[in-house]
Amino acid sequence: MTNIILRGCNGKMGQVITQMVEEDENTVIVAGIDLSANRMNKYPVYHSFFQCNVKADVIIDFSSPKNIGEMLEFAMQKRIGIVLCTTGFSKEDLEMIDRASTVIPILRSANMSMGINLILKLVQEAAILLSEAGFDIEIVEKHHNKKLDAPSGTALALADAMNEVLNNEYGYKYDRSLDRKEREKKQIGISAVRGGTIVGEHEVIFAGTDEVIEIKHTAYSKAIFAKGAVQAAKFLPGKTAGMYQMSDVIG
Numbered sequence: 001m002t003n004i005i006l007r008g009c010n011g012k013m014g015q016v017i018t019q020m021v022e023e024d025e026n027t028v029i030v031a032g033i034d035l036s037a038n039r040m041n042k043y044p045v046y047h048s049f050f051q052c053n054v055k056a057d058v059i060i061d062f063s064s065p066k067n068i069g070e071m072l073e074f075a076m077q078k079r080i081g082i083v084l085c086t087t088g089f090s091k092e093d094l095e096m097i098d099r100a101s102t103v104i105p106i107l108r109s110a111n112m113s114m115g116i117n118l119i120l121k122l123v124q125e126a127a128i129l130l131s132e133a134g135f136d137i138e139i140v141e142k143h144h145n146k147k148l149d150a151p152s153g154t155a156l157a158l159a160d161a162m163n164e165v166l167n168n169e170y171g172y173k174y175d176r177s178l179d180r181k182e183r184e185k186k187q188i189g190i191s192a193v194r195g196g197t198i199v200g201e202h203e204v205i206f207a208g209t210d211e212v213i214e215i216k217h218t219a220y221s222k223a224i225f226a227k228g229a230v231q232a233a234k235f236l237p238g239k240t241a242g243m244y245q246m247s248d249v250i251g
């Protein structure tokens with residue numbers, strides 16, 4: 001049995017995870033952490049980790065970057081791993097997360113779906129071949145109107161994955177409205193659309209002369225993210241300290 005503390009338990013993803021874990025006989029949520037108290041849960045919910053002294057095997061986090069230090073401290077003290085699904089971290093937050101990963105196992109993934117984790121590899125192969133052939137790379141992501149961060153963590157992860165195989169020579173361009181010049185060659189454009197209840201769409205566009213190749217992922221429900229997070233929560237306990245990725249879980 002995997003005992004989980006769920007941070008962000010009263011949010012949209014927190015509630016999908018809560019239901020999924022209830023239907024899974026090998027996992028249980030032993031406590032929730034949330035700044036808001038807008039839900040009735042079957043497990044105890046604390047405002048912060050400072051109030052929580054519940055024994056667990058792993059933390060799943062779908063909340064916000066706020067007070068990230070508090071969760072890292074708790075996990076290091078208890079020597080338990082974190083499945084970090086929150087997006088929108090600052091450079092300083094990411095450095096703090098890296099430092100904590102020298103003490104505990106941390107699996108950070110901006111997108112827990114199997115599809116996106118497959119696409120991360122496909123776009124790397126495409127980027128190598130198509131950049132050599134002179135294609136420009138653009139990413140368009142679309143999400144619901146409640147999303148706080150932009151561009152999405154997934155769009156940045158897709159850009160980082162491609163940049164990694166392009167010797168990190170590409171810069172990211174989020175806004176062209178003030179430019180009066182041609183597009184730079186070694187650039188990945190990233191555009192964010194927000195509206196309605198769109199669960200999540202990511203499209204990587206390779207635009208060449210007279211031809212365009214598009215690799216697209218559409219999420220039709222939040223369950224695809226929850227499923228990956230629960231799988232990761234089962235995978236992490238007992239692992240040595242370090243940073244892990246979804247590819248370590250799903251191969």
Ligand SMILES: NC(=O)c1ccc[n+]([C@@H]2O[C@H](COP(=O)([O-])OP(=O)(O)OC[C@H]3O[C@@H](n4cnc5c(N)ncnc54)[C@H](O)[C@@H]3O)[C@@H](O)[C@H]2O)c1
Pocket residue numbers: 007008009010011012013014033034035036047061062063064065066067068084085086087088109110111112113149153225
């Ligand atoms: N990795 C993935 O696959 C994936 C998928 C979906 C969403 N996300 C990310 O997960 C996060 C949450 O998404 P959501 O749609 O559930 O948002 P949401 O706003 O519906 O829920 C967030 C919940 O976290 C709580 N919260 C915020 N800051 C907190 C803190 N410091 N301590 C405790 N509780 C806190 C809020 O009160 C809220 O209940 C976002 O960063 C989003 O981008 C990641």
Ligand SMILES: O=C(O)C1=N[C@H](C(=O)O)CCC1
Pocket residue numbers: 087110111143147148151152153154155199200
């Ligand atoms: O709904 C969200 O918020 C999502 N956030 C992740 C991101 O920022 O990439 C993954 C998709 C859903």
